[in-house]
Amino acid sequence: xxxxxxxxxxxxxxxxxxxxxxxxxxxxxxxxxxxxxxxxxxxxxxxxxxxxxxxxxxxxxxxxxxxxxxxxxxxxxxxxxxxxxxxxxxxxxxxxxxxxxxxxxxxxxxxxxxxxxxxxxxxxxxxxxxxxxxxxxxxxxxxxxxxxxxxxxxxxxxxxxxxxxxxxxxxxxxxxxxxxxxxxxxxxxxxxxxxxxxxxxxxxxxxxxxxxxxxxxxxxxxxxxxxxxxxxxxxxxxxxxxxxxxxxxxxxxxxxxxxxxxxxxxxxxxxxxxxxxxxxxxxxxxxxxxxxxxxxxxxxxxxxxxxxxxxxxxxxxxxxxxx
Numbered sequence: 001x002x003x004x005x006x007x008x009x010x011x012x013x014x015x016x017x018x019x020x021x022x023x024x025x026x027x028x029x030x031x032x033x034x035x036x037x038x039x040x041x042x043x044x045x046x047x048x049x050x051x052x053x054x055x056x057x058x059x060x061x062x063x064x065x066x067x068x069x070x071x072x073x074x075x076x077x078x079x080x081x082x083x084x085x086x087x088x089x090x091x092x093x094x095x096x097x098x099x100x101x102x103x104x105x106x107x108x109x110x111x112x113x114x115x116x117x118x119x120x121x122x123x124x125x126x127x128x129x130x131x132x133x134x135x136x137x138x139x140x141x142x143x144x145x146x147x148x149x150x151x152x153x154x155x156x157x158x159x160x161x162x163x164x165x166x167x168x169x170x171x172x173x174x175x176x177x178x179x180x181x182x183x184x185x186x187x188x189x190x191x192x193x194x195x196x197x198x199x200x201x202x203x204x205x206x207x208x209x210x211x212x213x214x215x216x217x218x219x220x221x222x223x224x225x226x227x228x229x230x231x232x233x234x235x236x237x238x239x240x241x242x243x244x245x246x247x248x249x250x251x252x253x254x255x256x257x258x259x260x261x262x263x264x265x266x267x268x269x270x271x272x273x274x275x276x277x278x279x280x281x282x283x284x285x286x287x288x289x290x291x292x293x294x295x296x297x298x299x300x301x302x303x304x305x306x307x308x309x310x311x312x313x314x315x316x317x318x319x320x321x322x323x
Contacts, residue, residue, distance in 0.1 A: 004033065004061045004087065005031065005033075005245060006033055006162070006202060006204055006223060006224035007031070007219065007223070007224050007225070007244055007245050008029065008031055008032045008033070008215075008224065008225060008227070008241055008242065008244050008245050009032055009033035009034070009035065009063075009164070009204060009224060009225075009226045009227070010022075010025055010029070010032050010033070010034050010035060010226070010227055010228075010231045010238070011035060011164075011206055011226045011227065011228040011231070012035035012036060012037055012038055012063075012065040012090070012092070012134070013037065013228060013229075013232060014037050014038060014095070015037065016037070016232050016281070017034070017035060017036060017037050017232075018036075018037060018277075018281075019036075019054060019055045019056060019059070020263075020267070020273075020277060020278040020281055021232070021281040022034045022036070022055065022056075022059045022062060023056050023058060023059060023263055024235065024256075024260060024278075024281050024282060025231065025235065025238060026058050026059055027251070027255075027256045027259050027260070028235055028236065028238035028239050028242070028251070028256065029238040029239065029241060029242040029249075030242065030246065030249065031242055031245035031246055031249075032227075032238065032241070032242065032245075033061050033062075033063060033087075033224075034059055034061070034062045034063070035062070035063045035065050035090060036055075036062065036063065036064050036065050036086075037065070038065045038066070038067045038092045038095060039052050039053075039064065039065065039066060039067070039077075040066070040067045040068055040105075041066050041067065041068030041070065041073040041074050041076070041077035042068065042073060044066075044076075044077040044080050044081075045073060045076055045077055045080075049080050049084075051271065053080065053081060053084040053086075054271070055084075055086075060087060061087040061088075062086060062087055063086060063087060063088040063089070063090050063132070064078075064081035064084075064086040064088075064089050064090065065089075065090040065091075065092050065134065066078065066081070066089060066090065066091060066092065067092040067095065067105045067106060068105050068119070069104045069105040069109060069112070069115055069119065070119075071115075071118045071119045071121070071122040071123075072122065074091070074119045074122065074123055075119075075122040075123050075125065075126050076126075078123040078126060078127050078131065079126045079127055081127075082126075082127040082128065082129050086129065087129060087130075088129050088130040088131070088132055089123060089127060089129060089130070089131050089132070090131075090132045090133065090134050090164070091116065091119060091120065091123070091131065091132070091133045091134070092105065092106055092134055093105075093106065093107065093109045093110055093116055093133055093134060093135040093136070094106065094107050094134050094135050094136045094166050094170065095107060095177070096136075096170040096171070096172055096175070096177050107135075107136050107139055107170035107172060108139065108172060110135060110136060110138065110139045110142070110147075110151050110170075111139060111142070113150060113151045113154035113155055114154060116133065116151075116154075116155050117154050117155045117157065117158035117160075118158070120133065120155060120158045120159065120160050121158045121159065124158075124159055124160075130161075130162060131160065132160065132162035132163070132164065133155055133160055133162070133163050133164070134163075134164040134165075134166070134206070135151065135152075135163060135164070135165055135166070136165070136166050136168060136169055136170045137165065137166070137167060137168060137169050137187055137190050137191070138169040138170075139169060139170050139171075139172055140169070140170075140171060140172055140173060142169070143169045145190060145193070148190060148194070149194075149197070152194060152198065152201075153198075156198065156201060161200070161201055161202060162201070162202040162204075163194070163201060163202070163203055163204070164204045164206055164226055165191045165194065165203060165204070165205060165206060166206045166207045167186050167187055167188050167190070167191050167205055167206065167207040167208070168181075168184040168185065168186055168187065168207055169184045169187075170184070171183070171184055181228075181229070186207055186208050188205065188218070188221075191203065191205045191221075191222060192221035192222065195221060195222050195223070196221075202223045202224070203222045203223050203224075204222060204223060204224035204225065204226050205218050205221075205222045205224070205225055205226065206225075206226035206228060207228070209225050209226070209227055209228070209230065210230040210237075211230075211237075211240075212240045212241060212243065212244070215227075215241060215244060216244065219244065225241075225244070227241055232281075232284070233284050233287065234284050234287045234288070235281075235282075235284050235285055235287075236253070236284075236285060236286075236287065236288075239251060253285060253286065253317075254317070256285065257285075257313055257314065257317045260278070260282060260313055261310045261311075261313045261314055262310075263278070264278055264279075264309075264310035264313065265310045268309075268310070274304075275303045275304075275308050275309070275310075275312065276303040276304045279299045279300075279303040279312070279313065280299075280300075280303070282299065282313070283295075283296045283299060283300060284296075286320055289320070290320075291319060291320035291321070292320070294316070294319040294320060295316050295317070295319065295320050298312070298315060298316035298319050299312065299313070299316050
């Protein structure tokens with residue numbers, strides 16, 4: 001079974017961490033474990049699995065996140081992911097969206113730990129790569145240590161040894177998915193307590209980790225930190241987080257621009273990929289730097305134009321250099 005360093009990872013984020021985003025993030029952090037957007041098991045089995053599972057070899061280690069609650073379907077989807085070469089399969093027990101709840105998976109599954117345990121068991125039987133779980137601390141009125149511990153212990157008893165924990169509960173009634181990322185308060189001590197109580201488990205903390213010093217502090221108590229919105233909105237921050245694993249890592253924005261230009265040249269026009277599908281993930285590359293607004297404007301105003309090519313990225317970078 002594959003083993004790799006989970007000290008640093010980038011969270012699965014719907015509509016954000018697609019294959020183009022992951023390629024970009026890999027340039028900024030050679031060590032981070034990257035996660036796909038959540039893909040439903042049903043979509044893989046009944047849809048275009050080849051398209052949904054497509055990725056670049058440079059993305060490794062990369063984890064496929066699956067959503068679903070039917071053990072047989074989840075096992076079949078996990079097998080497809082393993083056969084496609086993903087390094088691990090992750091079960092989504094954290095997403096609070098209405099669409100996910102209607103499908104009886106995501107955060108609402110915290111109320112059904114035996115179902116999650118059975119999904120894990122069936123998936124682990126058919127794949128040789130690790131199967132992991134991403135969860136919240138609780139749901140709705142179940143904001144307590146006992147509920148969280150029961151969930152973890154039930155799934156761990158099925159054999160799961162790795163949990164990514166978003167350090168908030170999910171409020172399924174009354175809050176939107178966006179509000180669920182901010183309104184429920186962070187409770188890091190409950191995540192720390194899990195690692196202290198079950199030291200044999202791999203526990204990675206997610207939620208509100210926005211700077212290197214905070215990440216380093218968390219690592220005194222847990223095995224890994226998972227960076228979410230900060231990695232997307234301020235992608236250059238990944239070069240600093242990378243130092244959690246490789247203190248000697250150095251790169252430049254210019255080299256990232258060059259690599260993304262090459263990626264665009266070999267990717268756009270294939271499989272219906274358009275320039276805007278790639279550049280939208282790059283808008284924050286110069287965040288906080290002089291010329292950042294010019295960079296964003298050049299890309300956002302021109303990437304959708306049919307005549308635009310990979311040279312648009314170089315042009316945008318030149319506008320930054322001119323400041």
